[in-house]
Amino acid sequence: AKGHDLQRSVKNAPVFNSENHIILDGETRPVPPAHVRAALWQAAVHGLSATTIWVWERTYDTNSNQAGSVMHRPACVEAVGHTALDLLRLAEEVTALQRVKPQVALLHSTAAMVYDRKEYSECLDKLYEALSFTGLKIGFVTERQLQAGQVPQTAVLLVPNARHLPTDALAALKRYRGKLVLVGDERVLRFDEYDRPRDVAKARIKAERLAYTHGDTTSKQLWEELLRRLPAWRVKPRVEVRDADGHPVWGVVWLTANCKGRRIVNLINYRHEPVTLSLGARGRSLSAEGLFDAGELRGSIVLRPLEPLLVEVD
Secondary structure, eight states, rough: OHHHHHHHHHSSSSSEEEEOOOOOOTTOOOOHHHHHHHHHHHHHHEEEEEEEEEEOOOSSOSSSSTOOOGGGGGGHHHHHHHHHHHHHHHHHHHHHHHOOOOSEEEEOOOOOOOOHHHHHHHHHHHHHHHHHHOOOOOEEHHHHHHHTTTTOOOOOOEEEOBBBBBBHHHHHHHHHSSEEEEEETTTTTTTTTTOOBBHHHHHTTEEEEOOOOOOTSSSHHHHHHHHHTTTTTTOOOOOEEEEETBBBBBBEEEEEEETTTTEEEEEEOOOOEEEEEEEEEEEEEEOOEEEEEEEESSSEEEEEEEEEEEEEOO
């Protein structure tokens, strides 16, 4: 999901994954069909428009990297077929989900990947995971886009523990009019692309800070802190998802879009156990109708692990 969101942020064009490893090469353990369906469906929701699965062959050589592939697993082959049919039948709805404009953006920095390595990459991954469970559409802005003068239009831009950023990219951040959030300690943005220190105060970057300690702060802690701050940043999902007790749900990803005058919501449960959910907006409960299997979903929604659900809400 993160890779496709990044690709679509750099160039908003259809993505073709020509070698899709939805099952590890040489994998001999059981793989549930739900994994295959979730991987294909969620990739499409995040921007994938075509793919070929590695590998659509059988082998009798147990040492081959083709061993254990999809064609050795009849239930997984069936899941591929059903998912492909659903993607064709619901192509307009999937396209609408792909076209949702990002509400929050993450800084993608090559300089930080070179110099800050694990400190930056770990924070980027954890922030993406945490934001995924807020119902917000996530985008990216790269340092090259900033250097070219492209400033994101999102309400929030988060800088994930990037201590290095080119000077001209930093200058572009000054023109950003949303809420800029530096995730990490006082070393964030303290160096340029040549590892030369800079005075962030003199750079006059107006930003809020979100505490983060490499190797210690968890994705869930970031999620909890983001939930506390999002109202003040004036950004929220168009549809809210709550558990049976009315609390925010960790581990469920959802995204809302308009399609042909209807409001649709795509949900998936990434936890290891079923989750009971309710949908709401502006303080009222929403009724939902399933689009995979037509019919009203009365009362609460029970999502099994790795089960995508596409619904229309009133």
